[in-house]
Amino acid sequence: MQKRREIFRELLSKDNVMILTHKSPDGDTLGTAFALCRVYALQGKKAAVVCSDRIPVSYRFLTEGKIMLEADFSPDCIVSVDVADAKLLGDSFSGYADRIDYGIDHHPSNTGYAKKTIVDxxxxxxxxxxxxxxxxxxxxxxxxxxVCLYTAVTSDTGCFKFANVTPHTHQVAAELLQYGFEAEPINRRLFDISSLEQLKIEADVISRIESYRNPAVTVATLPFSLLENAGEDLEFGALSSIPRRIEGTVIGISMREYEKDAVKVSLRSMDDRIDVSAIAAVFGGGGHKRASGCVFLCPLEEAKKRLLDEVFRHYDRVFGGRE
Amino acid sequence: MQKRREIFRELLSKDNVMILTHKSPDGDTLGTAFALCRVYALQGKKAAVVCSDRIPVSYRFLTEGKIMLEADFSPDCIVSVDVADAKLLGDSFSGYADRIDYGIDHHPSNTGYAKKTIVDxxxxxxxxxxxxxxxxxxxxxxxxxxVCLYTAVTSDTGCFKFANVTPHTHQVAAELLQYGFEAEPINRRLFDISSLEQLKIEADVISRIESYRNPAVTVATLPFSLLENAGEDLEFGALSSIPRRIEGTVIGISMREYEKDAVKVSLRSMDDRIDVSAIAAVFGGGGHKRASGCVFLCPLEEAKKRLLDEVFRHYDRVFGGRE
Incomplete structure (x- = not known):
């Protein structure tokens, strides 16, 4: 088997390279793609980053403000970065699924769709x-x-906050910072700055949070009425993480009415004894023990009632009934 | 002059050591103090950490849940950590001001109150x-x-987010993580988890945010009515940083009515051309160009009107009048 160093050298020897990111792009796929693109450019080669979806506001500094990314040349070589499955390329690039020459990825679930793959x-x-x-x-x-590599690392680690950070991650950050750029404005842009609209919707969600089982079961709801007139730059990641941020939460639930009478539910367990995938399964959903989801096709209030009945049943079985 | 290595070895040779933190303790002063205390203990020596104020909830894991820290022995040696000025010891320890043997600090403003000081x-x-x-x-x-040292570093750098992070900071984090503890729960506790009460008050502040000059001037207010019944664990740091988190903010203002008809104002400038210390000075306050404050002894609404008149005068002089 070819060593990853050899595969990487081979990949870098190519010209006219199209670099594919995953759909719903984040800082890791974009930062890695632009870093690789820059390395090709430094060697006098032609390369372009492409993406099937709009670039979120917080990452547009990487794309020099561009909202959509498309290559204006026919590539001789196609590389995907941070794409675990060809399905994740998104509709507009699904045609490339069996034409990808190289994949660079860190997901253990990588399906090996590329001709040659480097996974770590x-x-x-x-x-x-x-x-x-x-x-x-x-x-x-x-x-x-x-700058691009640092953005990728800080973005996928929540600014060195998540459990995926190793001593090596910090060593990489140390070496990258030695290039002398300012990391603080990057982190501010990625993690601190929101539009007033985004913050006001989050505030609205928080103001309506409901707590049960004193306060182990936390429910955040986002009714369709709030989203109907919302701008298209609204980011939902921050919204669904709200219940987990509350002290004492054991089961964090967020319910977003994404269309009238259609509710997407995300369930998080903070305790190994509670398996939220079993709760989601009751309503035709699934996922992992600690993170799962399901969908209700009914009004938000009705969905909440049905879901909470099931949640309480599970919770009370483990923690011994009403406190 | 004695080298810092020698001073440090001398300090570590002492027994019965009282370690002083600064008032309104944060993770850096507490983490450093408990790390030093632990090093003494590992060498079979007696040491205790003391602090004049209540320990905030998020740092109580360092103190094993203790809310107040007091030494129950008479020390032979007193060390202060992260204390720039003896005044910052707080009222209950002000008597120790001229008895401090060693100071370990990273503030350039350290006044040199200790007999021997190591500042970096x-x-x-x-x-x-x-x-x-x-x-x-x-x-x-x-x-x-x-664990204590990591907590100190992550806490003073906002989880490696602030401008004080250097390549060396990340190298230190890399070496500390090699001790094999889990950093993610520490960072979650310090940066993600809030009480529902804290989040609801933040949400209330956000829902009433006012934006002017489209939207360069952002004002967040916290009326006394909201604080009157609030728990004593409420943290104001997060509240005063809200205006700065909003996209487009050039002047971020937070106004907290800490007593009826008494308003504490914090002003932040995100642009070198706006000197907020000049605005604060008009109302008898002061500070730095980018961060200043003042106090109004009048109802919140009146204070806001008077302050905004002055803010608009400054803003319009620089940016050329109403947009």
Whole structure:
């Protein structure tokens, strides 16, 4: 089997390269893609990053403000970064699914759809993996590349906050910061700044949070009426994480009425004894023990009542009834 | 002049050591103090951490749940950590001001009140400095010490988010994580978890945010009526940072009516051309160009009107009048 260093050197020897990111792009797929694109450019080669979806506001500094990314040339080589499954390329690039030459990824679930794949599931992020590959292959890069790689790493680790951070992740950050760019404005943009509209919707969700079982069961709801007139830059990730942020939450529930009488539910368990995938399964959903989801096709209030009945049944079985 | 390594070795040779933190304690002063305390204990010496104020909920894991910290022995040696000025010891320890043997600090403004002081203003945190001192002096320490040092560093850098983070800060984090503890629960507790009460008050503040000059001037207000019945664990840091989190904010203002008809104002400028200390000075306050404050002794609405008149005058002078 070809060593990853050799695959990477081969990949870098190509010209006219199209770099594919995953749909609903985040900072890791975009930062890694732009870092790789920059490395090609530094070697006088042609490369372009493409993505099937709109670029979220917080990452547009990577794309120099561009909202959509499309290549205006026919590639001789196609590389995907941070894409675990060809399905995740999104509709507009699904045609490329069996034409991908190289995949660079850190997801253990990578399906191996590319002709040659480099996967390292110990890496916090595709950005950390690309940094390692560049270092192993002794490829020099510049400050702008370091900015893109740092953005990838900080973005997939929640600014070094998540459990995927290893000592090596911090070593990579240390080496990247030595390129002399300012990381603080990047982190501010990714993690602190929101539109007033986004913050007001979050505030509205928080003001209507309901707590049960004193206060182990936390429910956040987002009715369709709030979303109907919302701007298209609204990000839902922050909204669904609200219940987990509340002290004492054991089961965190967020319910978003994404269309009238259609409710998407996300369930999170903070305790190994509560398996939320079993709750989701009752309503035709699924997922993992600690994170699962399901959908209700009924009004929000009705969905909440049906879901909570089931949640209380599970909770009370484990924790011994009403407190 | 005695080298810092020698001062540090001398300090570590003492027994019966009282370690003082600063008032309104944060994770850096507490984490560094408990790390040092642990190092003494590992060497079979007696040491205790003391603090003049209540320990905030998020740091009580460091103190094993203790809310107040007092030494129950008479010390032979007193060390302060992360305390720039003896005034910051707080009222109950002001009597120790001229009895402090050693100071370990990273504030360039350290007044040199201790008999011997080790200051390193390049360190992100007192925790980073203590790590360096332990390493220089080749003092081994254990996992629990590493947990305390990591807490100090992550806490003073906003989880590696602020401008005080250097490549060395990440190297220190990498070495500390090698002790094998889980950092994610620490960061979750410090940065993600809030009481529902805290979140609901933040949500209330956000729902009443006012934006002017489309939307460069952002005003968040916290009326006394909201605080009157609030629990004593409420933290105001998060509240005063809200205006700065809003996209487009150039002048971020937060106004907290801390007593009836008494309003504390915090002003932040996100643009070098706006000097908010000049605005604060008009009302008898002061501070820095980018961060200043003042107090109004009048109802909140009246204070807001008077302040905004002045803010608009400054803003319009720089940015050319109403947009």
């Amino acid at each position: 599931s110990a890496a916090s992020s595709a950005g950390e993996l690309l940094f390692d590959l560049l270092k192993e292959a002794e490829i020099p890069f510049d400050r702008q590349t370091a | 203003s390049a360190a992100s945190s007192a925790g980073e400095l203590l790590f360096d001192l332990l390493k220089e002096a080749e003092i081994p320490f254990d996992r629990q010490t590493a």
